Amino acid sequence: MKTLNDFWKEIGILRSAQSLHYWDLETQMPPMGGAWRGDVLGYFAGKVHSVLTDDQYFNLLKSQSHDENAKIALKDATKYRLLPQSFVEDMTRAQTESQISWEKAKKQKDYNLFKPHLKKMIEMKKKYAEYINPNLNSYDLLLDEFSPNLDQKDIDAVFSPMKEKLISLVKSYQPRHPKTWEVSIETQQKVCQKMIDWMGVNKEQFVLLKSTHPFTLTVHPTDVRLTTRYNEKEPLGSILATIHELGHALYEAGLPAEQFGSPASEANGYDLHESQSRLWEVCFGHSKEFFDFLYQSFKEVDENSVKGLTAHDIYLMATEVTPSMIRVDADPVTYGLHIMIRYEIEKKIFNENLSVDDLPRVWNQYYHDYLGIDPQDDAEGILQDSHWSAGSFGYFPSYLLGSMMAAQMYATLQKKNPKLHANILKGEMKTTIEWLQKEFHQHGRIKSSPQMIKDATGEPLHEKYWIDLLKNRFIEKNG
Ligand SMILES: [Zn+2]
16 A cells, blocks of 8 residues: 555656656757657656546545645645546647747747647636636636746736836936956856855755756756856856856755655745745845956956956946847846736736737737837747747746845845845855745745745735845946
8 A cells, every 4th residue: 555655756756757858858868869758758747647646646635634745735636637638638739739830930930820829728728727726717827836825916916016116217227338258168167166166055966067048957856957058258148047047956955855746845836936046146146246256256267257357347247227129138127027018918818818819919019118119020029938839828927026035035134144245255155045945945835935935034025125126236336
């Protein structure tokens, strides 16, 4: 007779195998391996699904619903069991077709190629929400999968007051015309390794490689892998991507390992996950002390790499604000507006049945109104992100919510530790990591993230901290 822990261990092992195959696919797999790897990943996904919907597992969870971990796992299992197998298969097929059509449409800059697939994804996601809970607003249900315990009411409460403030911050920015900077990839790689030391990360637990799109992946809390990207003309890109991903990695490594495969050892939402990366990338990584430290690090690796530059020059490069079309390239100030545009559109799709025919027009209008710019074609407009092609509606707000959480955590850390900034320069980040571990990482999914924020910072999520940080770092010249 299998116990609950046996089931969790099995889920953990299957997920580790999935992760490892995926890691290899993204970093080392030869191109011809793709088709077979698709079969391998599909097999493991099916296996995980069959354990999660197993009758014996379900009954065990029901019998132990006094336990918080089992209670959350029961909620997950109930959800999986509500979806008919045929629907899950249709959805997987539709997602694959939709992603292929999106790639083609983006290449050809032609939204019409993608439109029928997008329509299907929206219909399927509405159906999905109905299977799970027909009494709940479908967009609220989708949002909860990425930002648990937050609905449109909560998000509107923080996004609405922030919108005008962001628009006015962007308008008040004075161009700084920073210098340009080129550094060999070899030097960048060495400095990225120094960032691992700076953050006080245990090197035995992590590996850093390169990929086109930086990401973090967990095999187990003791085995976390991350990547960054290198470009000789943008040395700051590799550094900031590395510390962003290290923030994600620290969270994954800080999760309890004992019940791996169960909610107690899972990260709590995309919003909280993003808060961990933005805390390091934007809050610590855009401070004056960090640029002093970074300047020093480059100098130590290769004296010539910073020739003719000061730490302040690097700060000016890192804090340029320019409204631009592409979200992933956006600076932290304009970034929030890219997210709000997507959030407004998703609300219209799910609450007002906005037609796919009208989407590009609505998209372009928002860019004009919020950022004062107009997309030249669909590729730099509505086709730029892959999220909708995968059916990931409700994902985008988590990016901005994460940044806001990060700024609020940072304000608390500053209050608690007057030497925080001096410690950034010295690379003494141990107390910060311990605090994150205690307040956030160790809880897995057992404690809700709004509750963690409230307990750790003394108040519910508020937009003022993110706005103040942006003003301080990007608008006023205090680097
Ligand atoms: Zn991230």
